[in-house]
Amino acid sequence: MSDKDTTYQVPIGPIHPALKEPFMINFRLDGETIVDADPHPGMNHRGIEFMGMHRNPLKVIPLAERICGICSIVHQHMFTTAVEHAAGIEPTNRARYIRTIMAELERIHSHVLWAGVAAHEIGFDTHLHFTWKIREKVMDLLEFITGNRVNYAMWTVGGVRRDITKDMYPKIEDTLTYYESLYTKLEDIFLGDPSIRLRTKDIGILTKEEALRLCGVGPTVRASGVKKDVRIDQPYAAYGDLELDYIIPSKFGYENTGDVFSKTLVRLKEVVQSIDLIRQCVDQMPDEDIDSEPKKAVLLNKLKKADGEGIGRLEAPRGEAFHYVRLKEGREELDNWKVRASTYNNLATYAPMFMGEQIADIPIIAACIDPCIGCMDRAVVVDVSTGQKTDYDHEDLHKLSVEKTKRMLGGSL
Amino acid sequence: MPTSTVFTLIKQLLTKKATNPFPVKYTPGNMHAAASLIESGKLSINPPVDIPPNFRGKLSYDVESCIGCKLCLKVCPSEALAFKPDEKKVKHYVSRCTFCGQCVNICPKDCFVLTDEFLMAGLDNYSDELVLNP
Numbered sequence: 001m002s003d004k005d006t007t008y009q010v011p012i013g014p015i016h017p018a019l020k021e022p023f024m025i026n027f028r029l030d031g032e033t034i035v036d037a038d039p040h041p042g043m044n045h046r047g048i049e050f051m052g053m054h055r056n057p058l059k060v061i062p063l064a065e066r067i068c069g070i071c072s073i074v075h076q077h078m079f080t081t082a083v084e085h086a087a088g089i090e091p092t093n094r095a096r097y098i099r100t101i102m103a104e105l106e107r108i109h110s111h112v113l114w115a116g117v118a119a120h121e122i123g124f125d126t127h128l129h130f131t132w133k134i135r136e137k138v139m140d141l142l143e144f145i146t147g148n149r150v151n152y153a154m155w156t157v158g159g160v161r162r163d164i165t166k167d168m169y170p171k172i173e174d175t176l177t178y179y180e181s182l183y184t185k186l187e188d189i190f191l192g193d194p195s196i197r198l199r200t201k202d203i204g205i206l207t208k209e210e211a212l213r214l215c216g217v218g219p220t221v222r223a224s225g226v227k228k229d230v231r232i233d234q235p236y237a238a239y240g241d242l243e244l245d246y247i248i249p250s251k252f253g254y255e256n257t258g259d260v261f262s263k264t265l266v267r268l269k270e271v272v273q274s275i276d277l278i279r280q281c282v283d284q285m286p287d288e289d290i291d292s293e294p295k296k297a298v299l300l301n302k303l304k305k306a307d308g309e310g311i312g313r314l315e316a317p318r319g320e321a322f323h324y325v326r327l328k329e330g331r332e333e334l335d336n337w338k339v340r341a342s343t344y345n346n347l348a349t350y351a352p353m354f355m356g357e358q359i360a361d362i363p364i365i366a367a368c369i370d371p372c373i374g375c376m377d378r379a380v381v382v383d384v385s386t387g388q389k390t391d392y393d394h395e396d397l398h399k400l401s402v403e404k405t406k407r408m409l410g411g412s413l
Numbered sequence: 414m415p416t417s418t419v420f421t422l423i424k425q426l427l428t429k430k431a432t433n434p435f436p437v438k439y440t441p442g443n444m445h446a447a448a449s450l451i452e453s454g455k456l457s458i459n460p461p462v463d464i465p466p467n468f469r470g471k472l473s474y475d476v477e478s479c480i481g482c483k484l485c486l487k488v489c490p491s492e493a494l495a496f497k498p499d500e501k502k503v504k505h506y507v508s509r510c511t512f513c514g515q516c517v518n519i520c521p522k523d524c525f526v527l528t529d530e531f532l533m534a535g536l537d538n539y540s541d542e543l544v545l546n547p
Binding site for chain 2: 055056058059060061062063126127129130133136143144145146147148151153156161162189193194195296297300
């Protein structure tokens with residue numbers, strides 16, 4: 001798009017310490033309305049893949065879980081799956097179930113956290129504190145099982161390192177009941193509240209065609225009615241044995257509009273689905289060893305002799321993510337390692353979602369694909385005709401967003 | 414507008430804080446004075462939150478039973494362990510440790526144990542408390 005028909009250019013990003021995947025978006029504005037959004041990923045490179053190529057697979061597991069601050073489980077799960085695939089090692093069935101329970105617990109905590117962030121972006125800090133308070137319960141459970149709130153160090157090639165024993169079941173059940181009892185309230189707040197509806201309904205629309213064309217993943221495209229879920233399409237861990245269905249808004253009597261509201265709906269319904277999946281796992285858990293190769297020295301030898309490529313593909317809370325690993329015979333370190341996280345796919349869906357919206361909607365639309373929202377730092381507005389620059393930082397944008405909520409409510413809140 | 418948001422807001426104001434007020438409910442301006450009050454029994458400490466059962470804290474290293482097989486060095490992701498060739502034992506830098514516990518799993522003689530200790534702050538990374546078997 002040429003500069004002639006736009007008034008302002010607003011670059012947002014690229015670097016903020018809170019971001020896992022720093023990116024930059026160039027906005028072109030006509031007055032308050034966004035006419036073009038151009039995302040630029042790849043602004044920060046930590047060299048984690050390169051570090052991994054100088055370490056053996058067991059050393060990479062704790063490194064892989066540090067790729068993301070929230071999805072600690074996702075990356076170690078994918079990495080171990082990829083290594084198992086490459087080396088031809090099978091995890092035990094009990095390990096598959098434990099992995100599924102852990103992955104679903106993480107989905108609960110990630111989605112509840114997202115709901116809080118979304119509420120904060122449109123100016124409802126009470127809900128932020130409420131959701132983050134109830135998130136503590138699942139964090140406590142994860143700490144109880146693994147010994148740490150984040151960075152669980154739970155996975156190993158061929159299984160898991162810690163068992164979920166029978167005496168832990170009551171505590172798991174207790175947590176699940178807690179979320180079930182609070183779910184109606186969460187739904188009431190995020191789906192029933194008129195002021196939240198005003199800010200999320202018909203904002204940031206992603207049509208089904210655009211979602212398919214841009215290869216978006218996870219709740220972002222499921223909200224548009226795309227049936228896409230790796231847990232069902234290509235079952236891994238124990239998902240093949242469990243009963244689950246695609247969560248799309250039309251299943252619950254809503255329209256598949258793909259706006260922020262439907263994305264919220266999909267995420268909240270996935271919390272209920274996760275609760276159900278964990279119950280199924282606990283019921284069906286087989287009695288077996290948790291690790292197919294408890295002698296780690298033997299495992300290291302086996303991995304050194306392995307030769308081949310492997311992939312790990314799974315449904316992270318944000319959508320499909322992917323790891324590729326290549327092992328070479330006689331080489332202890334990984335020969336190649338490639339990570340593709342779900343936010344990378346979803347960045348492309350920003351362009352149609354921002355189109356025609358206002359500057360004040362940038363925070364909530366940016367948050368709706370569930371990236372790390374700290375990216376709203378360092379925005380500069382350039383007036384093309386005069387060359388005058390105005391700084392917009394995260395707080396200014398946030399203020400604009402909150403003011404819009406107040407304006408839409410007509411000062412009645 | 415009497416929405417559920419408003420009710421939540423009012424209810425949150427009256428709800429007890431989720432945070433555990435450790436060590437005392439209102440942090441005193443002078444910690445030393447508070448410490449002496451606690452010693453004399455005039456002030457009681459609020460008990461801390463329990464450590465979870467599988468807590469991964471500071472490592473303890475049994476120098477005697479170590480056979481110097483160097484397996485732990487092969488799995489340490491942060492290279493917090495160093496081999497001492499003349500002694501045939503290892504040295505552990507606590508400040509580099511990520512507490513993943515992979516050395517605990519691989520050790521054939523069970524020299525390593527993850528303890529409950531979590532107070533590891535210090536000014537010197539190489540002080541005696543932060544280097545095991547220096």
